[in-house]
Amino acid sequence: MSRISGGVRAALAVFAAVLALGACGADNTTQDQDGTATGDATGDGSGGPDVQLPCATACEHGGFCLDGVCDCTGTGYRGASCAEPVCTDPCLNGGTCTAPDTCSCATNYSGDACETPSCGAPCEHGGTCVAVGVCACEGTGYTGTHCETPVCTTPCQNGGFCAGPETCDCGDDAAYEGAACTVPICGATCKNGGACVAPDTCDCTGTGYTGDSCTVPICPGECLHGGVCSAPNTCDCDGTGYTGDRCQTPTCETPCQHGGTCTAANTCDCSATGWSGSLCQNPVCLSTCQNGGVCVGPETCDCAGTGYVGDVCERPLCGVLGVPCPDGFTCTGRGTCERGPTGEVFVPAGTFWMGCNSALDASCTGFATESPQHEVTLSGYFIDRTEVTAANYKLCVVAGQCTTPVTVNGAYATFEPLAKQQHPVNFVSFAQAQDYCAWTGKAAGAQRLCTEAEWERAARGGCETISGECRTGERRFPWGATAPTCSLANTSNGGYCYVTDNQWTAAVGATPAGASPYGALDMAGNVFEWVADWSGTYSADPVTDPTGPASGQHVARGGAFDQSDARASRRLFATSSQSLHNIGIRCCRDAE
Structure with missing residues (x-):
């Protein structure tokens, strides 16, 4: 039912009051409940009925019958019997007025007049x-x-849904975002200008980068040797030992030496240099340096301080010589190079001062032939360690290469006496001396007479044997400055040394204490020795490998058993025809 209007409620109230007091007509007639009039019809109080027209149908809802018609005024109803309710506002949409101002609405409508659809x-x-x-x-x-x-005017894409006006919900785990869920989401932001073109997919085209987030730079051609592509077209070669666009060029922090080539990080190729080591700093000697020698250059051994010389420090330096002994020679405890089978000693190439320094040696004063003292440079050579013995000379005679000395017996002769076979041969001429030295049948083979310069240097020593200034330090005698004694030399200084049984000469090598710096014996005393030069005066100018003048007298050197002067500069002149008791032979040969 719909609600009752205010006017209807007032009419109902009046109707209720009438009912309570009893319904009376104006002429005091009553009305039965069915609307039929009863009472005094005459009006005089006698109770006679008034004549009223009856209503064909009883008046309902408080309506009353008036002249046969139900008066429905104020009841909220209408109709013949006041049975039809009245709705001031018509019930709409099929609604039915079921009570005064009350509509009963059809299904799906509501409102006082059923005006509101549902x-x-x-x-x-x-x-x-x-x-x-x-x-x-x-x-x-x-x-x-x-x-x-x-409503989302632009449809939500990629699984998104419209969650509010023009609002797409792309989902908690959405791969897209944006007003219409059309913007793909890349978990890591696309870097370096890359574009997110699909979920977790960056388009890095044209950026110079690659990778899920366009963070990996692209270097055309792989960065080599551990280099890292740190930016587009840029290889970071730090710490690799390489450089270049692709870290392709090796670097050696310390440059390769001696022409070595840097072929890998801090790696030098020394194969063509003759050097080895990480920097080609170590020389290579294919033959190992011996005796403590150090390889200091390709095939170059430094033998300094080892006491050896030679290509691989294979030959010992020899004492006072300071040079290696030649092949076949042995360095003795005296520091000299000697060859036992041939009886030779080695004199190395070098310089000495030839002649007498009268300021230091008064004994040569007045001997103009021994002056001036002058510098001489000689090539290396070998010289007999001792004078040629009578026995050795006899072998040459037997071989038919030498002739018998002019005197073979007598007080001084040594050729025949058996007791003197190891004494120096004497009474031989210059020519005989030459023949013996040239004889190839002896152990030393072909030799020659020594030059004066060779003989004197072998006797007194070269500059390499002198400590200090060479010119003033030259020895007077083979052993030094001490005057001769019989233990040093067989001379007549203070008396003959060997007079018993006419032993004027001594066996060769009988005075080893008087040896020269090179180990040559009897370079002072016993007998003079023929040399190759003709006699001549000295020049003060330096000379190299002098051979003397082309003519003149021959020269013998060394003093003799019957001579008191035994200084190394002593010179004896003799003719070619002379064969003297105090002249013998000593041979030399070139050192190859």
Whole structure:
């Protein structure tokens, strides 16, 4: 039922009051409940009935019969029997007026006059129900039967859904975002200008980068040797030992030496240099340096301080000589190079001062042939360690290469006496001396007479044997400056040394204490020795390998058993025909 209006309520109240007091007509007639008039019809109080027209149908809802017609005034009803309720506002949309101002609405309508359609469920989001089951959603941002569905003008894409007017919900784990869920999401932001073109997919085209987030720079051609592509087209070669666009060029922090080539990080190729080591700093000697020698250059051994010389420090330096002994020679404890089988000693190439320094040796004063003292440089050579013995000379005679000395017996002769076979041969001429030295049948083979310069240097020593200034330090005698004694030399200085049994000469090598710096014996005393030079005066100018003048007298050197002067500069002149008791032989040969 619909609600009762104010006017109807007032009429009902009046009607109720009348009922309470009893219904009376104006002429005091009553009305039965069915609306039939009863009472005094005459009006004089006698109770006679008034004559009224009856109503064919009883008046309902408080209506009363008046002249046969139900008066429904104020009852809220109408009709012949006041049975039809009255609704001031018509009931609409098929509604039925079921009580005064009360509409009973048809299904899907409501309101006082059933003017309001029903949409089943309320229209949402401000929508208006404009017909049964029809919500008007215009302007709400929603659509649907009850304006329950939000409207997104641009459809939500990629699995997103419209969660509100023009609002797409792309989901908690969405791979897209944006108003319409059309913007792909890349978990890590695309870097370096890369574009996110699909979920977790960056398009790095044209950026110079690659990788999921365009963070990996691209270097055309792989960075080599551990280099790292740190930016487009840029290899970072730090710490690799290489350089270049692709770290392709090796670097050696310390440059390769001696022409070595840097072929890898801090790696030098020394194969063609003759050097080895990480920097080609170590020379290579294919033959190992011996005796403590150090390889200091390709095939070069430094033998300094080892006491050896030679290509691989294979030959010992020899004492006072300071040079290696030649092949076949042995360095003795005296520091000299000697060859036992041939009886030779080695005199190395070098310089000495030849002649007498009268300022230091008064014994040569007045001997003009021994002056001036002058510098001489000689090549290396070998010289007999001792004078040629009578026995050795006899072998040459037997071989038919030498002739017998002019005197073979007598007080001084040594050729025949058996006791003197190891004494120096004497009474031989210059020519005989030459023949013996040239004889190839002896152990030393072919030799020659020594030059004066060779003989004197072998006797007194070269500059390499002198400590200090050479010119003033030259020895007077083979052993030094001490005057001769019989233990040093067989001379007549203070008396003959060997007079017993006419032993004027001594066996060769009998005075080893008087040896020269090179180990030559009897270079002072016993007998003079023929040399190759002709006699001549000295020049003060330096000379190299002098051979003397082309003519003159021959020269013998060394003093003798019957001579007191035994200084190394002593010179004896003799003719070619002379064969003297105190002249013998000593041979030399070139050192190859």
